[in-house]
Amino acid sequence: MDVSTIIAPLNDDQRLAVSAPMQAMLVLAGAGSGKTRVLVHRIAWHVQINHISPYHILAVTFTNKAANEMRHRIEELLNTSARSMWIGTFHGLAHRLLRQHAKQAKLPDTFQVMDSDDQLRIVKRLLKSLELDDSKWPAKQVQWFINAQKDEGIRARHMSQADDFYHRQMQRIYLAYEELCDRSGLVDFAELLLRAHELLRDNEDLLAFYRERFRQVHVDEFQDTNTIQYAWLRLLTEGNNNLFVVGDDDQSIYGWRGAKIENIFAFQKHYPEHGIVRLEQNYRSTGHILKAANVLIANNENRMGKELWTAAGEGHAIGVYAAFNEQDEAYFVVEKIRQWVRDGGLRSEVAILYRSNAQSRQFEERLMTTAVPYRVYGGLRFFERMEIKNALAYLRLSSNRDDEASFERVVNTPTRGIGAKTLDDMRILARERGVSLWRAAECMLGEKQLSARAANALQGFMNLIEAIALATDGMNLYETVKYVVEASGLIELYKKEKQDKGEARVENLEELVNAAKLFDYDSENAENLSELDMFLAHAALEAGEMQGEADQDCVQLMTLHSAKGLEFKLVFLVGMEEGLFPSQQAVDEPGRLQEERRLCYVGITRAMQQLYLTYAESRRLYGKDSYPRPSRFLREIPPEALTEIRLRANVTRPASSSPATLGSMVDQNASFRLGQAVRHEKFGEGVVLQTEGSGDQEKVQINFRNAGIKWLMLAYAKLDKA
DNA sequence: GGTAAACACCTTTTT
């Protein structure tokens, strides 16, 4: 194969990055500049030109989706299988390492990965056993605290000795949590990373082996790495100068969950011999959209600096629509979408992006009434569903009896007469003796501590698990899952449940059996795991796409966060209001405001052809009306890139919502100023929200303290300034 | 043990 296949499809900057000498590289890739393409071609370059075997290449991403896509594209480009190449998520690769070296990682061979839901249950149980008041120590907060520590690479025993009660208590809980996990062979997501780091750090031979094996290391979305992830990368590469990272500081939107944008700066210090390439040519959006993005993001400080440009034309100006309220906003957006479809566009080319999930409702309702198919991202994923997790818990217990999370989950599901009292005693015993619940249950049965009825029920449960383990021994994965779903009694349980929900649950269980049938067991890369254990790990690490039927032509609804990495011809960025976007919490802290601005930058740069920004002048929030001001981000976008939208052609809208005076909220021509307090003889006191028209036709919208929002014709209504 | 009423909650999310 000649060089041109790899090099020809690239622009100059991309070429510079792909063909750079073997050294540490920092590629600052703006939105839509061909980031993944550079990564894929760089790896192909190593294989083809530098003759590095795929065996010696490592590529790390954040999501399974990105990992799969990268592998696919590399194989396509090289026209060969890249199976021996390690491509995966941080968590997936860490898991692989821990499986391969469970002993050295001080983990049992049967260790199981738990997702955040499992983790929360474990924490809740732990808090109960420590007899802590759960209103003072909310499980969610404890979980968050523990994960934050782990993300920073801090073990409970390493926590700085703080004097305050809060931290001492947290440390105590954290310690107990670590003990509990060790005892039950459970590993949470953050633990995967932390332990993989410790594994390499504390085992010289292993570290030497992997440093030699991974001759070139590549990282996608580097701005999203947290402390422990970066530390792990450094272990593998520092001194070898072989770390190739791609990222965009302007798209760092996960600071709140531990991502360290500073890692980009740290990289430059730790790898002094690095090269830098900026990718600034954008292949996605038109000029107006990029102009808006560039000017907006320029308001942030401490940027690496980057300015997107395009060879395409200016395109349409960005539409700004000031809606009366959130219903009107939804109405406007859906009308525009229907127009798009009438003009021959696909629904799947359209996205509605919002700051928080709660905002989706208005749009769903409007889309529903107008019969426009849509799809909302961000619901429960397949492997996170209760019925699925229950079935998996049976499988996990049969594989590892000490799995506390699974034991708790199904010991009385379906109900079999094992009550809270029995369980409490069991937990106390387990804690006293430092053993798992399963062992505690065995003890209690052996020592005849239980009433006949409870003992009977408990014995029945344990017999069931043993029977499952026995019966499925020698079965393949599909047969095993099929057997367990039946034998556990779950199918029967859900068949009895209220029609609608129960039916769906049964279907999901059948889908789980089907998933087991289709599961692609790669025995070569199985790290001597059984097919079942591989399947269980897969279920924990890859929660699976949500509902099926993704292939339908649907309008896409999602948060700004989940839109990262995607692109759409037509984009609506809705709810552009102070307090919503930027969110209230972010307004109070300057650092977070910058992250909100980056989020806005991400949103704007999703649009290829047409972008609309909308806000509502009144919005029902948490049950009461609010009158937010337009988002400051609207004002930060240059007016020449914006155009104001009027739905009804012959109505003059107040100047307050025209782009030039956004935020100024003053209309010189109107008889009443916006915000003016007024009194009406029937409706009482209120505040002017907006005005429309002039002379005889002048209308004002008023929010009355008692009578709500009303439009009034000024000529008829008797209004006094209050 | 299952249901209804009371109660707290209210960014963003992947693994």
Add this chain to the structure above:
DNA sequence: GGTGTTTACC
């Protein structure tokens, strides 16, 4: 205001 979770009661 709407939802998910805990509590109280039958």
